[in-house]
Amino acid sequence: MSTNYVIGIDIGGTYVKCGLFADGELLGVSKELDTPGQIEVIAFCEKIMHHLSGTLSACNVRWDDIDGVGISWPGGVRDNRVVATSGVLAKLFDRKEKFGYNDHINRLPTLSLLDKFRTAARSAAKEAGQNLKHSFEVGILNDGDAEALGNYSLRVLERGSKAGGMVVVKLGTSIAGGRIQADGAVARDVAEFAKLVINLNAKPNDAWPDCTARQYTAAAGVRFLTRKFEFQGETLFGERDGLNLEESSSRIEPDEIGRLLELIPNGLFDSYLLSLVSADNKPGRGSAAPFIAAVEMVLRGEANERLRNYINSRGTFILERCLRSHMLSRHRAEIVQTYSWEEGVRRIVWLCGGSSHSVNSLHQNDFPHDFPFAALATTIAGVTALFSQISLQMAMILAQLYNVYRRNTFSEIILSGGVLSGRTGEIVETQTKRFMLKYFDKIYGREKYLTEESIIRVTSSRISNPGMFGAAMAMNRVAQVREARTFAKIVHAAIEHAGPGEIISIADFTTRAEFRSFSSIAQAIFDDVAARGNAIRTGPDTISRVVSNDQ
Numbered sequence: 100m101s102t103n104y105v106i107g108i109d110i111g112g113t114y115v116k117c118g119l120f121a122d123g124e125l126l127g128v129s130k131e132l133d134t135p136g137q138i139e140v141i142a143f144c145e146k147i148m149h150h151l152s153g154t155l156s157a158c159n160v161r162w163d164d165i166d167g168v169g170i171s172w173p174g175g176v177r178d179n180r181v182v183a184t185s186g187v188l189a190k191l192f193d194r195k196e197k198f199g200y201n202d203h204i205n206r207l208p209t210l211s212l213l214d215k216f217r218t219a220a221r222s223a224a225k226e227a228g229q230n231l232k233h234s235f236e237v238g239i240l241n242d243g244d245a246e247a248l249g250n251y252s253l254r255v256l257e258r259g260s261k262a263g264g265m266v267v268v269k270l271g272t273s274i275a276g277g278r279i280q281a282d283g284a285v286a287r288d289v290a291e292f293a294k295l296v297i298n299l300n301a302k303p304n305d306a307w308p309d310c311t312a313r314q315y316t317a318a319a320g321v322r323f324l325t326r327k328f329e330f331q332g333e334t335l336f337g338e339r340d341g342l343n344l345e346e347s348s349s350r351i352e353p354d355e356i357g358r359l360l361e362l363i364p365n366g367l368f369d370s371y372l373l374s375l376v377s378a379d380n381k382p383g384r385g386s387a388a389p390f391i392a393a394v395e396m397v398l399r400g401e402a403n404e405r406l407r408n409y410i411n412s413r414g415t416f417i418l419e420r421c422l423r424s425h426m427l428s429r430h431r432a433e434i435v436q437t438y439s440w441e442e443g444v445r446r447i448v449w450l451c452g453g454s455s456h457s458v459n460s461l462h463q464n465d466f467p468h469d470f471p472f473a474a475l476a477t478t479i480a481g482v483t484a485l486f487s488q489i490s491l492q493m494a495m496i497l498a499q500l501y502n503v504y505r506r507n508t509f510s511e512i513i514l515s516g517g518v519l520s521g522r523t524g525e526i527v528e529t530q531t532k533r534f535m536l537k538y539f540d541k542i543y544g545r546e547k548y549l550t551e552e553s554i555i556r557v558t559s560s561r562i563s564n565p566g567m568f569g570a571a572m573a574m575n576r577v578a579q580v581r582e583a584r585t586f587a588k589i590v591h592a593a594i595e596h597a598g599p600g601e602i603i604s605i606a607d608f609t610t611r612a613e614f615r616s617f618s619s620i621a622q623a624i625f626d627d628v629a630a631r632g633n634a635i636r637t638g639p640d641t642i643s644r645v646v647s648n649d650q
Contacts (some may be wrong), residue, residue, distance in 0.1 A: 100174075102121050102122055102164075102544060103122050103123075103166055103573045103575065103628070104119065104120070104121055104126075104153060104164050104165050105119075105120050105166055105167050105560055105573075105574045105575050105578065105615065105638060106118070106120070106165060106167070106168040106571065107117055107168075107169050107171070107564075107567040107568055107569070107571030107572075108147060108151075108168060108169070108170045108171065108567065108570060109118060109171045109242070109245070109566040109567040109568075109570060110134065110147075110170065110171060110172055110173060110187060110242070111134060111173060111242070111271055111272050111307060111555070112124055112133040112134060112186050112187060112271070112273060112319075113133070113134060113271030113318075113372065113433055114133060114134060114174060114479075114595050115129055115131070115132040115133075115134050115150070116128070116134065116564050117129035117132075117136075117150065117151055117154060117567070117639070118562075118564065118567045118568070118571065119151075119154055119155065119158055119160060120568070120571045121160075121330075123572070123575070125562055125568075126158050126160070126531060127156070127157060127158040127166045128148060129151060129153070130252075130511055132146070132147065132150050134187060135147070136187075136190035136315070137190055137191075137192075137193065138191065138192065138397075138515060139191070139193065140190050140192065140210070140212065140215055141215050141218065141219065141494040143191055143210075143279060144218070144219035145222055145223070147216075147219070147470065148216070148219040148220045148222065148223040148542055149219075149222070149223045149226065152223050152226070152227050155227075155284075156227075158223060160238045160442065161227075161229050162220070162224035162227055162229040162230070163229050163230050163231060163232055164209070164222070164229060164322050165232065165235065166232065166234065166235065166236070166574075166578045167176040167230070167235060167236035167237060167574040167577060167578050168216065168236075168237050168238070168574060169237075169238050169239075169240070169245075169569075169570035169574030169575075169577075170237070170238065170239045170240070170570055170609070171240065171241075171242045171245035171246070171332070171566045171567065172185075172187075172212070172239050172240065172241060172242060172393040172444075172571065173185045173186065173187050173242045173272075173273070173275065174186075174187065174188060174241070174242075175241060175289070175291060176239055176241040176244075177354065177519075179213050179238060179239050179240075180208070180210075180211070180212070180213070181212050181239070182207060183207070183291070184198055184199065184200050184207070185462065186273070187606060190356070193210060196210065196518050204303070210300050211240055211256075212239060213237050213500070215352075216237045216239075216541045217235075217237045220235070220237065222236075223618045224419075224650075229359050234578075235576060236572055236574065236577050236581065237307055237574075238570075238574045238577050239520075240285075240569075240573050241275070241277065241290065241291075241571065242269070242271075242275045242287045242566055243267070243269065243275035243276040243277040243290040243291070244277040244569070244573075245277075245566045245567075245573065246267050246269040246275060246276065246277060246515060246516075246565055246566040246569055246571055247265070247267035247276065247277030247278060247279050247285060247286050247290075247513075247569065248277070248279065248347075248559060248563045248569035248572055249267060249509055249562070249564075249565030249566055249567070249568040249569025249570070249572065250266070250267045250277040250515060250569070251283065251569075252569065252649075253557075253562055253565060253568065254513075254573050256295060256322075258325045261510050261511050262281065262510065263281055263507075263509060263510030263511070263515055264279055264280050264281040264286075264508055264509040264510060264511075265278070265279045265509050265510065266276065266278050266279075266500055266509045266511070266512050266513070267279070267512075267515060267565075268292060268315075268320070268497070268500075268512065268513070268514055268515070269512040269515045269516040269566065270316055270317040270493075270514070270515070270516035270517070270518035270519055271317060271318065271516045271517055271518070272317065272318045272319060272417070273291065273293045273313045273317050273319050273402045274292045274293045274312050274313055274316045274320070275290070275291075275292060275316070276290055276292045276409075276500075277290040277443045278290060278319070278508070278509060279505060279509075282331075282559075285316045285526075285573075287563075288504075292308065292496065293312055293313035293317075294310040294311050294312070294313070295311060295496060295499055295500075296308075296310050296312075297309045297310060297311060297312050297314075297315045297377060297495060297496070298313060298400055301314075306600055309323075309481075312492075312496055314495065315489070315492040315496075316367055316407040316489055316493055316518075317516065318352075318517070318518055320489060321353035321356075321357075321485070321486075321518065322345065322350060322351065322353065324341060324485050324488060324489070325351045325356070325413060325485070326343055326605055327336050327342075328484075329381075329490060330485075330486050331382070331383075331384055331477075331481075331482055332426070332482070333385065334571060335481040335482070335485060336351055336450070337477075339449075342596035344395070348401040348420075350452070353517075353538075354517075355413065355450075356450070356482045356485075357486070357518075357521065357522065357523040358409060358480065358522075359409070359475075359478070359482055360482060360483060360486070360526070360615075361522045362397075362402045362405050362406055362479070363394055363397055363402065363479065363523060364397065364401075364402075365522070365525070367390070367394065367397065367495045367643050368428075368483065368495040368526070369392075370390075370489065370528065371387070371389075371390040371480070371483065372483070372526065372530060372533075373533075374386045375483070375484055375487040375530070375572045376389075376487070376533045376534060376537060377482075378528065379482075379487075380487045380489065380491060381490040382484065384457075387480050389477045390480055391461075391473075391477050391480045392476075394476040394479050394480065395472050395473050395475075395476035398472050398475060398476060399472055400427065403453065407464050409443075409447075410440060410443035410444055410446075410447055411439050411440055411464075412443070413442075413443040413446050413447065414438070414440055414441065414442035414443025414444070414445075414644065415439040416441055417442050417443055417446060418438060418445070432482040440461060440464060441461045441637035444461060444466070444467065444470070447475065448471060448491050448501070449589070450475075450478060451471045451474035451477075451478050452474060452478075463593070483526065484528050486523050486527055486530075487526065487530045488532075489527055490519075490526070490527045490529075490530030490531040490534055491530070491531075491534045492517055492534045493514075493527065493531045493534075494531050494534035494538060494539060495606050496518065497531070497535065497539075497554070498538075498539045498542070499534075500512075501542055501549070502540075506548050510549075510551070510553060511553055511554075511555060512553055512554045512555070513555055513556075513557060514527070514528060514554065514555065514556045514557065515556070515557040515565055516530070519556055519557070524556055527556075528554070528556040532551060535549075535554070536551075543649035547549075582614070582617075582618055583617060584613050586608065586617045586621075587620060587624060588607060588621060589623065589626045590608055590620075590621055593607070593608070594624075594628055594634060594644065596632070597644045598644065599644050599645070600643055600644060601644055602637060602641050602642075602643050603623070603641065603642050603643070603644075604620050604640055604641045605621040605622065605640040605641070606640065608621055609621065618640075622640075628642065629642060631646065633645060
């Protein structure tokens with residue numbers, strides 16, 4: 100039986116992630132590609148498809164082996180067509196005209212992204228000296244729907260899915276999601292969760308409405324909170340003289356502050372997290388003081404080596420990014436090795452609100468005499484409160500989704516995405532459940548419609564990117580439907596051209612490798628033809644043409 104190869108592509112606001120799947124199993128993953136921008140749409144598609152060629156080569160798979168490509172697209176999609184402008188699309192041009200949120204209503208219907216990706220795939224195959232299959236397909240679906248389908252498929256494979264449907268919420272660069280019906284089909288909802296209104300008191304913002312879920316959850320929400328969130332009466336980070344604005348390359352990233360929490364043993368958070376729920380993430384100095392003191396003691400003691408590793412990794416990341424932006428390749432390893440510690444210390448001192456004048460000419464792994472252990476402990480306490488605030492806002496979103504979809508449409512809520520990995524994911528999951536119990540106990544809790552086991556954070560080790568997997572599975576479904584239709588035409592044609600009394604067997608068709616799993620379809624066709632009186636069943640797997648009166 101021939102192997103079914105499909106490619107899943109997850110296009111995010113920051114990175115493009117691609118995976119090659121063979122019969123539903125992950126065969127290879129491409130290196131993350133920075134999401135292309137400020138280029139023509141066709142060039143965007145070509146960059147992604149040509150990027151895939153290396154992965155295919157590494158897996159000893161050719162372009163003419165590929166049955167199709169499924170694409171998870173950030174923005175509204177209906178029937179393989181983009182129907183709404185998104186942040187990714189707004190950075191692209193079509194025939195030198197940039198897309199925008201105020202484009203004429205007739206512009207998007209003229210954009211066939213599907214054809215451009217197909218053309219780009221043909222170009223990538225040609226460059227590799229290969230061709231595409233005649234049956235090669237490309238499919239596009241909304242990233243939330245892809246995430247929902249991917250998570251559902253994984254839970255079915257792992258036998259962890261409950262009956263009754265599910266809602267999937269993904270916290271990536273933005274927030275996305277979708278709903279899976281009880282029969283396993285992706286619901287045709289407008290699942291643009293990023294546009295859910297969370298705060299009616301937010302100030303107007305031309306770039307993106309500050310009242311919506313995008314600004315209160317996911318990576319965009321974390322970055323927004325680093326500029327606005329107050330901890331113990333002061334802004335936790337603030338704009339930092341413009342260095343922490345959204346468009347700044349020095350902005351504070353969710354992963355950067357999230358990894359600070361991994362310096363501290365898990366058990367140290369327990370009582371502090373409970374106090375944050377009681378205080379709605381605005382703890383007084385007295386309630387936060389014991390946690391801050393305990394964190395400082397750990398940083399100076401058992402976590403000291405973990406802190407050194409964190410500082411070195413941040414310094415390496417900053418230097419690598421700087422060297423790439425200046426296209427410097429010579430002596431890169433030497434520069435990074437020499438200055439990563441100093442650069443990392445400078446960054447963490449800046450995070451804690453201090454100056455960086457005392458971090459020059461440091462020896463590797465030596466802390467300056469005035470390293471801000473106390474300020475770092477306070478920062479960690481504030482970051483914990485910030486992610487707990489994300490949890491409170493997530494609880495509000497889940498309650499809204501219940502109001503939108505109502506009971507009996509889903510029995511599980513699956514939380515996924517990069518923001519929910521590691522320690523931050525543990526905190527957001529725990530605190531979201533606690534805030535649901537605090538404010539939405541009429542729908543959530545023991546013996547309620549949503550039980551305490553209904554909210555589940557994705558921890559599957561099978562596939563690290565459910566959206567990529569979902570896009571591939573959607574493409575796989577398209578290929579299966581296409582093959583089923585081809586099979587049905589072949590069976591109908593065989594019956595139609597059979598002679599009177601000729602016996603036709605299901606085995607006549609299912610001996611072909613691509614049709615071996617279609618015996619049930621043949622049975623249904625045989626039953627239908629027999630019911631209409633054009634043939635009779637002569638056995639469990641056979642049928643015979645009826646001799647008509649005029650023959």
